[in-house]
Amino acid sequence: xxxxxQTEGPVTVSESESxxxxxxxxxxxxxxxxxxxxxxxxxxxxxxxxxxxTAGQKGSSRGFEATYNKETTSFHLQKASVQESDSAVYxxxxxxxxxxxxxxxxxxxxx
Amino acid sequence: xxxxxxxxxxxVAVTGGKVTLSCNQTNNHNNMYWYRQDTGHGLxxxxxxxxxxxxxxxxxxxxxxxxxxxxxxxxxxxxLATPSQTSVYFCASGDGGVNxxxxxxxxxxxxxxx
Numbered sequence: 001x002x003x004x005x006q007t008e009g010p011v012t013v014s015e016s017e018s019x020x021x022x023x024x025x026x027x028x029x030x031x032x033x034x035x036x037x038x039x040x041x042x043x044x045x046x047x048x049x050x051x052x053x054t055a056g057q058k059g060s061s062r063g064f065e066a067t068y069n070k071e072t073t074s075f076h077l078q079k080a081s082v083q084e085s086d087s088a089v090y091x092x093x094x095x096x097x098x099x100x101x102x103x104x105x106x107x108x109x110x111x
Numbered sequence: 112x113x114x115x116x117x118x119x120x121x122x123v124a125v126t127g128g129k130v131t132l133s134c135n136q137t138n139n140h141n142n143m144y145w146y147r148q149d150t151g152h153g154l155x156x157x158x159x160x161x162x163x164x165x166x167x168x169x170x171x172x173x174x175x176x177x178x179x180x181x182x183x184x185x186x187x188x189x190x191l192a193t194p195s196q197t198s199v200y201f202c203a204s205g206d207g208g209v210n211x212x213x214x215x216x217x218x219x220x221x222x223x224x225x
Contacts, residue, residue, distance in 0.1 A: 004153070036213070045115065045201060045216035046154075091153060099214060101146075101153040 002027050002100045006092045009106035015084050021077040021105045023066075023092035034095040035068055035075040040104075041088045049077075049090070084109045114138045117202050117217040124224050130189040132220050134202030142205035143185040144214065145169075145177060147198040154201060160185055192224045 006023040013019055027033045037049040037059075050059035055070040066077045075092060087109045092102040115136045124130045136143065141162045146154040146169075156169030158177035166177040174196060176188040189196055199221050203214040 038216075040216075043218070045218045046203075046214075047216065048213055051213065098156065098159070103153040104148075 002029070002033075002094060002096050004092050004094055004100055004102035006090075006102035007105045009089075009104070010108050011105055012108045012110060013082055014110045016081045019077075019079045019082045019086075019107070021090055021092075021107070023075045023077065023102060025073050025075065025092070025094045027073075027094055027096050030096045032070060035066070036093040036095065036099070037064070037066055037075075037077050038091040038093060038101075039088045040091070046091065082107075082109050084111050115202060115204055115215050115217040117200075117220050119220060120218065121221045122223070124189075124192045124222065126193060126224060128192050128224075130192050130196075130222065130224075132187040132189075132200055132202075132222070134185045134187075134217055135183050136185075136202075136204040136215070137183065138204050138206070138215060139182065140204035140206050140215070141182070142214075143179065144203040144205065145175075145185070145187045146201045146203065147171070147196075148201060148219075149198050157187065157200075192222075194224045196222065197224045198222060 003026045007021045032055045034053045036051040038046045039049045040046045050061040052059040052068040058067040064079045089104045089106045091104045118133045144159040145157045160179040178186045202217040205214045
C-alpha cells in the first residue's frame with residue numbers, strides 16, 4: 001500500500017546550522033502523487049508548510065525547500081540555516097485520493 | 112480567526128463512558144477528517160466525510176463513530192471509551208478534489224481514558 005517513511009527523530013541541530021529531514025514514499029496506485037510537508041508547532045495543529053504536485057519541481061516556504069524526485073521517490077526537506085523558532089514536528093505526506101502521513105520528525109533547534 | 116476549532120481541548124473520561132469530540136470549520140470545505148496521533152506513529156485516519164450526511168471509514172475506525180450533521184460540524188463519538196483510545200485527536204477540513212486535498216487542521220484534543 002501507500003506509505004511514507006521519514007527520518008526518525010528527534011533531530012537536534014544548533015541555530016544557523018543546515019538541516020535535512022529525509023522522506024521517501026511508496027505509491028502503489030498512482031505514479032506521481034502530490035507530496036506535502038506539514039509542520040506542527042508546540043500547542044498548535046498541523047499546518048501546511050509546502051506542497052509540490054509536479055515531479056521534478058521544488059517547493060519552498062519559510063526558508064525550507066523540498067524537491068520532488070520521482071527517480072528516488074524522495075521528497076527531502078532542507079533548510080540552509082535553521083532558527084530556534086523552527087523547532088516543531090515535521091510530517092511528510094502524500095496524496096493519493098487521501099493523504100498518507102509519515103510518523104513525523106521532531107526538530108529541536110538549540111540556541 | 113482559527114478556521115478549524117475543536118472542543119474540548121482536553122478531556123478525561125472513564126472506561127466504558129461515552130465521549131464526543133466536536134469539530135467546527137469555517138472554511139466551507141466539503142471534506143472533513145478525524146485522525147489520532149500516538150507516540151511513534153504518524154497521523155492515522157479514523158473517519159472522514161465528503162459532506163453533510165456522509166461518513167466514511169478510515170484506516171482505524173473500530174471503536175469510533177462519526178457524525179456530519181452539517182457542512183461545518185463533524186463529530187467523533189466513542190460509545191464505550193477504552194484506555195487504548197487515550198491519544199491526541201486532530202480534526203481537519205480539506206478543499207477537496209482528487210489529489211488536490213490540502214488539509215487544514217484544528218489544534219487537537221488530548222483525551223485520557225482512565
